[in-house]
Amino acid sequence: MAFELEFEKPINDLRKKIDELIDITKKADVDLTSEIEKLEKRLQNLEDEVYLNLQAWDRVQIARHPNRPTTLDYVEQIFEDFFELHGDRVFGDDEAIVGGIAKYKGRPVTVIGHQRGKDTKENIRRNFGMPHPEGYRKALRLMKQADKFNRPIICFIDTKGAYPGKAAEERGQSEAIARNLFEMAGFSVPIICVVIGEGGSGGALGIGVGNHVFMLENSIYSVISPEGAASILWKDATQAKRAAESMRITAGDLKEMGIIDGIIPEVKGGAHKNIEEQAKLIDIVLEKSLNELSQLTKEELIDQRYEKYAKIGVYLEKETSDVK
Numbered sequence: 001m002a003f004e005l006e007f008e009k010p011i012n013d014l015r016k017k018i019d020e021l022i023d024i025t026k027k028a029d030v031d032l033t034s035e036i037e038k039l040e041k042r043l044q045n046l047e048d049e050v051y052l053n054l055q056a057w058d059r060v061q062i063a064r065h066p067n068r069p070t071t072l073d074y075v076e077q078i079f080e081d082f083f084e085l086h087g088d089r090v091f092g093d094d095e096a097i098v099g100g101i102a103k104y105k106g107r108p109v110t111v112i113g114h115q116r117g118k119d120t121k122e123n124i125r126r127n128f129g130m131p132h133p134e135g136y137r138k139a140l141r142l143m144k145q146a147d148k149f150n151r152p153i154i155c156f157i158d159t160k161g162a163y164p165g166k167a168a169e170e171r172g173q174s175e176a177i178a179r180n181l182f183e184m185a186g187f188s189v190p191i192i193c194v195v196i197g198e199g200g201s202g203g204a205l206g207i208g209v210g211n212h213v214f215m216l217e218n219s220i221y222s223v224i225s226p227e228g229a230a231s232i233l234w235k236d237a238t239q240a241k242r243a244a245e246s247m248r249i250t251a252g253d254l255k256e257m258g259i260i261d262g263i264i265p266e267v268k269g270g271a272h273k274n275i276e277e278q279a280k281l282i283d284i285v286l287e288k289s290l291n292e293l294s295q296l297t298k299e300e301l302i303d304q305r306y307e308k309y310a311k312i313g314v315y316l317e318k319e320t321s322d323v324k
Helices: 006-027 033-051 056-063 069-077 120-125 133-148 166-170 173-186 201-205 226-234 237-247 253-256 277-293 297-310
Strands: 078-083 097-104 108-115 154-161 190-198 211-217 219-222 261-263
Touching: 006 033, 006 056, 056 219, 056 237, 069 097, 069 108, 069 154, 069 277, 108 133, 120 253, 133 154, 133 173, 154 201, 166 173, 173 201, 173 297, 190 201, 190 277, 211 253, 211 277, 219 253, 226 237, 253 261, 261 277
Parallel strands: 108 154, 154 190, 190 211, 190 219, 211 261
Antiparallel strands: 078 097, 097 108
């Protein structure tokens, strides 16, 4: 049984009705072509109306869809000769973050990304895409390697957040993330980041400091989940939909605030509807971004990255008189 999002119920109900009529046409000696065509036209109009007017909470649901493509799905579609590397050389290997070397349009690159599972068993193995500190240290090891050998770094962001458990804290979760932020700011190779699902707080930022940062149209990026915000603001996690509307966590919101550089369109209904087509849309943006950044010198790449983050945020200056 396909996973159904709540706002898609009218669409799915109409689609079932069409399928029933088609089935009747095949089994019985009756021509329902006219009725089917009318319903298909209604379906097209309904899809346009629903998907062109998605609210923040609708996009949260799409970003969390269990069939939404993961980092490894896009790696398979976009890159060639991907060779995964493991371990942080300190504690172990964290499967919530994957990374390795690949070729992109014939050019060696380093690819790193959060990785969720496709079923319960894999989700447990990958800790539901929530990295431990060794995951961020593995990512940093690969990024340092990329910087040494002059390979561009491409990061795919998709996590609810870094794992907040006791063991992760004991092994230095906050230090590992902070270290990545510090080091990524100073790398002299192009860094391109793409939020492909959920961008959750520091867990996302740990591999999210880039020259260019993009978001898929139905992805989200925030310091806390809507449920978490609702629990703090109204002491009621069921107010998550209300929180999502006020938090400004969608790609459109972040582009408007200057936090991201661009929005990658999604196929109608979300990336999970057609992975191959979605990968092509990402590929177009990656190629253009990499070509643009490749024109910059090492010093210019570092300066561009610094200036990008220095511009984020709004503040007001107020004149104050000397206290006498």
